[in-house]
Amino acid sequence: xxxxxxxxxxxxxxxxxxxxxxxxxxxxxxILILEAIALFIANGEMDSEFLNVESDxxxxxxxxxxxxxxxxxxxxxxxxxxxxxHEALFIASSLRLPIVIGVTNRTLAAPINxxxxxxxxxxxxxxxxxxxxxxxxxxxxxxxxxxxKIAENKDVRTPVMVGxxxxxxxxxxxxxxxxxxxxxxxFENKSNPTYSVLDIENPKTVGSLxxxxxxxxxxxxxxxxxxxxxxxxKNVGKEFGDRFNxxxxxxxxxxxxxxxxxVILMSSSAGTAKKAVDEMRKRGxxxxxxxxxxxxxxxxxxxxxxxxxxxxxAVLDRVLTPGTYGGPLFIETMAALYNLDKxxxxxxxxxxxxxxxxxLKHIENIFDDMKMAFDNGKGxxxxxxxNLRE
Amino acid sequence: xxxxxxxxxxxxxxxxSGNSIKKxxxxxxICKKPEFNPELCRNCFLxxxxxxxxAIIIENxxxxxxxxxxxKGCGICITECPVTEAQKPLYIKEDKSxx
Ligand code: SF4
Ligand code: SF4
Numbered sequence: 001x002x003x004x005x006x007x008x009x010x011x012x013x014x015x016x017x018x019x020x021x022x023x024x025x026x027x028x029x030x031i032l033i034l035e036a037i038a039l040f041i042a043n044g045e046m047d048s049e050f051l052n053v054e055s056d057x058x059x060x061x062x063x064x065x066x067x068x069x070x071x072x073x074x075x076x077x078x079x080x081x082x083x084x085x086h087e088a089l090f091i092a093s094s095l096r097l098p099i100v101i102g103v104t105n106r107t108l109a110a111p112i113n114x115x116x117x118x119x120x121x122x123x124x125x126x127x128x129x130x131x132x133x134x135x136x137x138x139x140x141x142x143x144x145x146x147x148x149k150i151a152e153n154k155d156v157r158t159p160v161m162v163g164x165x166x167x168x169x170x171x172x173x174x175x176x177x178x179x180x181x182x183x184x185x186x187f188e189n190k191s192n193p194t195y196s197v198l199d200i201e202n203p204k205t206v207g208s209l210x211x212x213x214x215x216x217x218x219x220x221x222x223x224x225x226x227x228x229x230x231x232x233x234k235n236v237g238k239e240f241g242d243r244f245n246x247x248x249x250x251x252x253x254x255x256x257x258x259x260x261x262x263v264i265l266m267s268s269s270a271g272t273a274k275k276a277v278d279e280m281r282k283r284g285x286x287x288x289x290x291x292x293x294x295x296x297x298x299x300x301x302x303x304x305x306x307x308x309x310x311x312x313x314a315v316l317d318r319v320l321t322p323g324t325y326g327g328p329l330f331i332e333t334m335a336a337l338y339n340l341d342k343x344x345x346x347x348x349x350x351x352x353x354x355x356x357x358x359x360l361k362h363i364e365n366i367f368d369d370m371k372m373a374f375d376n377g378k379g380x381x382x383x384x385x386x387n388l389r390e
Numbered sequence: 391x392x393x394x395x396x397x398x399x400x401x402x403x404x405x406x407s408g409n410s411i412k413k414x415x416x417x418x419x420i421c422k423k424p425e426f427n428p429e430l431c432r433n434c435f436l437x438x439x440x441x442x443x444x445a446i447i448i449e450n451x452x453x454x455x456x457x458x459x460x461x462k463g464c465g466i467c468i469t470e471c472p473v474t475e476a477q478k479p480l481y482i483k484e485d486k487s488x489x
Contacts, residue, residue, distance in 0.1 A: 096401035157400055195403050205404035217395035218402045225400065
């Protein structure tokens, strides 16, 4: 057991994985990940090339260069930094490069704010990256270790971003299990790159022009990588569990088996929600929680299986997507369930923007509201905003 | 026959680099920079008009040569030059190492 904040937990995982190159550009609060790695390298505790670049866009471009050359590469960013990477993220995923990045999920300006919400990662949900969200430092550590194995799988070859909530997870300490170096190295066993531009015997053209006769086929080929990752994410989560006794899947269910009402959310607020479920269970309420871990690829089939028997569900999005009916998690959950003959009523909630607290009371209120609405047969759910002064 | 998506290399990678020469996509032998012989030139400036990289040098209303720092060897100037094949002021040297 070691007391680590989320940033240090990610840095610790990177120290053990020891990628060929770590690319660094400072964003708050993800810079603390890179600072810790720089210190490891300076102290001789790890042997990676540490590249300081001049922007987040350069950081992602450098990652693309390293991965195209067959190197293992890591960088970390947050908020505006991830937004600046936007264009290069698409290049990385469509070139099928197994890059792994840590994202401390911080809100997007304006106004400038350093606290948690998911607007940065959600803005990249169509970038073709695998997106994994972590509840706490332990999951941050575990997810980073699994991310390389998922990304480098030869059927997947797709980049992965691992999210942790800014400040609440990234900067707060908790006790976590760190595996031994040998265990991690044994788990990872680096795969040979499928191609490398540095192989002068077999020259390759990377990122060439493609007309309408082949473009669609190339995009479909790219999509195939992330579709293949469904199986791989599951297997890697299971293998990780078999080795280290912490199992992972697309999502974690909590008291969901016999539940009638459930809340779905991602990342750190799951801790609060679990506690709320416990409290309500003590009072005999049939409530449960589903904490989504993998947002891309979206596990719509598995969600159907887990959710279809509920009476109603509240989907809590930690992002405001202006002008839509609910956030991305709500919309995708709705889409997953809509074609079922028997499906629960789904309520859209927005919460926690820019680090706004969500408490036990709020979550209990959500369950109460849902129950009341269901019993009274109230019509179509409207979007509700948690802990907003209005 | 165009390939199906299942048959493509991942990442849109092309492992068959330089295949435009093999496939004869450019019969002007792409990437060979032309030579220029001022004695044969009629100074019509068509090459100067069409050169996509502004690499045809004109001094005192006469074509005097090619700026090889900018010439990419596309061969457009040779195609556009109206002088008959045997007398072309722009031509590819037989020695193919020119590049
Ligand atoms: S070969 Fe192409 S680039 Fe070179 S001078 Fe002729 S037209 Fe210009
Ligand atoms: S097109 Fe031919 S003839 Fe005309 S200027 Fe150029 S080289 Fe001379």
